[in-house]
Amino acid sequence: MSLGDDNGYGNDSGRTDDGYSTIGGTRQTRTRLPDGEGGDSYGTPRRPARKSRSLVMMVGVVVLLIAAIAFANMGGGGGNGDDGGGSGGGGSKPESSSTAATGTKPVTGKNGTIASGFAHDEQGAQSAASNYAVALGSVGMFKKESRHEIIDTIYTTEAAAKLRGPQDAAYSTDFLGKLGLDPAGNAPQGSTFVSRTIPVGTKLEAFSRDTAKVSVWYTGLIGMSGEGSTDPVRTSWKTWTVQLSWTSDGWKAVSDTQKDGPAPVPGDVAASSSDEISKAVEEYGGFTYAR
Template sequence: MNRGDDERRGTDDPYTTMGGTRQTRTRMPDDAGSTRPRSPRVRASRSTVTVVGVVVLLVAAIAFVNRGSGDGDGGTGQSGGRPESSSTAASGVKPVTGKGATGIPSGFARNVQGAQSAATNYTVALSSVDMFKSDSRHRLVDSIYTSEAAAKLKASQDAAYSAQFLQKLGLDANGDAPQGSLFVSRAIPVGARVESADADDAKIAVWYTGLIGMSGTTSTDPVKTSWNTWTFQLKWVDNDWKIVSDSQKKGPTPLPGDETASNSDEISKAVEEYGGFTYAR
């Protein structure tokens, strides 16, 4: 076999039998002043070095981005004003030891977690349908407010929950829904924030979404959602947290989704079948 045959075979077959390994014969660009091709082993080692270098740079960049401000933060682990993970993580501590005569959780711990749990559960209680009937409203207020605050509050609440107001919601003067309809009023807490706290006093803000409206085929005020923040000034009285004063404001309100609203039958069934929670911090 002559040299011309070898060259033609090299054109048809991209592989050659170099040492019986059938490796690809590839010529790399010449080094300065050199006519020898680079060894595949050299190229592999250089590629490895490049990959390792990129990985090291990525690890360093991630560590830089995620690092906390270890100096001057008092050991809080916060960086740039961002909250610690513990501010949103569940504590795992049992919130209460029982419930009072009104069914509202009671016996909260005398600490910041207990104050947050109390404020969160009070948000739920004060947003319930019991607030629209005078007798149940008075019992509820007496159980979660200080005696001084309750005495001042009940008269103004009675004026606010007037027959005219109840009528606008589709309720009669006693706070009852029409036959065949279901009045819905619920609060679903999203989170709590500590404004201030010590052994005897705490100021807690609760961000929540609410449901309110009349579910029924003839309802002109269907169940809608709202977003509000309820702030409570609490005081440790009679071995529990009691409300001294409270205030509300609208929002923060997220962008609504594109879900299709359910009909009144589905809403009524859900309200009757899905019970509420005792909320813990």
């Protein structure tokens, strides 16, 4: 709303807040006569000066300040009581516990290259699942020796024994060749093989004292960065769900499943060159994740 509208006049009226002003007013001149000499030029008695105007304004300011303090003390008018029956309730606020920091420090232990020492609670189970997802999506999985170490660290003894054979068959020479790797899982000289898992969030599907089911939503990077690569580094979005069991060595995976998505709409950032990707992989290390 314009200034003219605020004062109850049109924009072109030229009026001001002061009704007696000659600026934009009627430009009529009033003659003030002494009290008792007959009032103004129209014959009506002159009203006495309002000496209480300043006092009224001061009282109004004080009332407003008291009201503001009371409003603040009630938490902005919301409080924990009802809302006075207003129509704009809006429902309850979303819980912040899903993203809020827990205050518990991340683990400092290591079992090989994988974090260890996760707490025997819900947070510990989610932290373990996140770090296990990172390990299972790492470059180490493409080499037999390091793959066996990762599996033995993450899974229970029984589950690991059942997984080694099928995993070795999955990472076959043919499969590695399609990724540009040699039979031992090495990248060609001058090229960098990229495989990383970056957890976006975790969801506790179920929990009891010694078991937990956790889903990890993550984005992944995989591909060959190098001149002449036919399999450039690309992104993926997946959800990995793992069943965990508490053992004498902490949380261990018993079984797991994986599915695609949820995947956001791709952004409009231009793809980087192979050199930039290779440099980034060398310069930026991974994280130890803690819920």
